[in-house]
Amino acid sequence: MQHFPDARSVARALAPDEPVILNRPHAAARAARFFVEKFPGKSLYAVKANPSPDLFRILWDNGITHYDVASIAEVRLTRSVLPDATLCFMHPVKSRGAIREAYFEHGVKTFSLDSSEELAKIVEATSDADGNPATDLRLCVRLRVSSEHAALSLASKFGCDLTEAPALLQETRQYADWLGVCFHVGSQAMSPFAYVQALDRTRAAIAEASVVIDMIDVGGGFPSVYPGMEPPPLEDYFTIIHQHFYALPIAYNAELWCEPGRALCAEYSSLVVKVEKRRGEELYINDGAYGALFDAAHVDWKFPVRALEDDLIKPEMDFAFYGPTCDDADYMPGPFSLPEDIQAGDYIEIGMLGAYGAAMKTDFNGFGSAERIIVEDEPMASLYDGSRTRPAADNVVSLR
Numbered sequence: 001m002q003h004f005p006d007a008r009s010v011a012r013a014l015a016p017d018e019p020v021i022l023n024r025p026h027a028a029a030r031a032a033r034f035f036v037e038k039f040p041g042k043s044l045y046a047v048k049a050n051p052s053p054d055l056f057r058i059l060w061d062n063g064i065t066h067y068d069v070a071s072i073a074e075v076r077l078t079r080s081v082l083p084d085a086t087l088c089f090m091h092p093v094k095s096r097g098a099i100r101e102a103y104f105e106h107g108v109k110t111f112s113l114d115s116s117e118e119l120a121k122i123v124e125a126t127s128d129a130d131g132n133p134a135t136d137l138r139l140c141v142r143l144r145v146s147s148e149h150a151a152l153s154l155a156s157k158f159g160c161d162l163t164e165a166p167a168l169l170q171e172t173r174q175y176a177d178w179l180g181v182c183f184h185v186g187s188q189a190m191s192p193f194a195y196v197q198a199l200d201r202t203r204a205a206i207a208e209a210s211v212v213i214d215m216i217d218v219g220g221g222f223p224s225v226y227p228g229m230e231p232p233p234l235e236d237y238f239t240i241i242h243q244h245f246y247a248l249p250i251a252y253n254a255e256l257w258c259e260p261g262r263a264l265c266a267e268y269s270s271l272v273v274k275v276e277k278r279r280g281e282e283l284y285i286n287d288g289a290y291g292a293l294f295d296a297a298h299v300d301w302k303f304p305v306r307a308l309e310d311d312l313i314k315p316e317m318d319f320a321f322y323g324p325t326c327d328d329a330d331y332m333p334g335p336f337s338l339p340e341d342i343q344a345g346d347y348i349e350i351g352m353l354g355a356y357g358a359a360m361k362t363d364f365n366g367f368g369s370a371e372r373i374i375v376e377d378e379p380m381a382s383l384y385d386g387s388r389t390r391p392a393a394d395n396v397v398s399l400r
């Protein structure tokens with residue numbers, strides 16, 4: 001991969017006609033070390049946020065040993081890059097074939113589930129040829145929890161209700177060598193209280209089930225920083241999670257896990273795009289809703305932008321973007337603040353696209369390709385570079 005100091009030098013040297021993904025290995029490494037050193041338990045990387053083999057190697061080299069995979073393709077990919085990693089199949093709905101291959105061919109022992117049917121599937125698919133059930137299964141019952149503090153909900157699709165959880169925990173305990181409870185508070189959880197609510201629910205489920213619990217997995221949802229979304233320090237999340245974990249009725253040696261996706265890789269990548277046309281306050285750029293800007297189009301996510309030309313001198317104004325495909329829906333409302341005199345042929349860097357950005361690119365309409373280049377400058381925002389002062393007082397959590 002080519003190396004450049006920053007986006008400006010890429011635009012100047014290459015004048016690329018296609019979008020370019022800029023990767024910052026140092027930013028991903030720093031995020032990994034932060035979680036490894038500060039989260040009071042084990043941090044799994046949720047592969048779906050960005051399944052790039054280069055990123056896997058960076059995270060591995062910086063202490064991330066466990067990977068949350070959700071499909072057999074993610075199992076195969078992660079295993080092929082990291083032969084010694086521990087893979088955890090945390091999608092609560094899987095095919096028998098996927099479970100079997102994961103268990104027998106890739107050494108996956110940890111599976112999540114949210115129903116009796118899924119438990120039966122896992123038990124059957126991991127039994128030996130004589131029908132004896134596996135004795136080394138590590139099973140996690142996924143609880144449904146509120147997404148009210150998160151920018152993106154994950155509350156409706158997966159997870160068993162509090163009314164079903166005790167019976168499912170008891171049933172799962174019979175087949176599990178090691179039993180955990182997991183949940184996901186929704187992505188980009190803007191308050192640590194999201195985890196407090198979820199852990200309260202976990203406590204209720206465990207108390208009612210009265211079974212031995214070996215692990216609590218608080219899932220992903222740890223935020224990154226975007227325009228208009230300045231979360232409290234991650235240390236506040238870790239402290240509050242640890243306090244509430246300690247108060248749970250669980251085995252004395254129970255483990256605490258988390259599964260960050262976004263927080264580990266949002267800062268890893270940005271994107272250089274070219275303005276192909278300007279129509280008033282709308283810029284037609286060469287990436288969009290079917291590319292790395294899926295979230296900017298479909299869930300109105302705000303990403304930071306900057307113009308990469310030196311000769312743009314006018315004050316900034318708000319623009320919307322159109323992507324390159326022929327579809328009207330390929331539209332990112334923004335607003336994106338850029339110099340008034342920006343025009344066709346100019347380049348823009350769009351930041352914080354390492355999570356759910358670079359990973360979302362499709363080939364629709366022939367616009368899928370993008371070169372990848374390593375750059376050395378800082379990401380457009382960072383939770384880990386020591387630059388952040390504590391955000392607005394109403395966002396700060398007071399700890400006992």
Ligand SMILES: *Cc1c(COP(=O)(O)O)cnc(C)c1O
Nearest residue numbers: 046187220221222259260261262
């Ligand atoms: C998506 C997902 C994650 C990662 O979520 P982030 O919000 O990116 O941290 C973790 N665990 C599960 C089960 C997921 O589906």
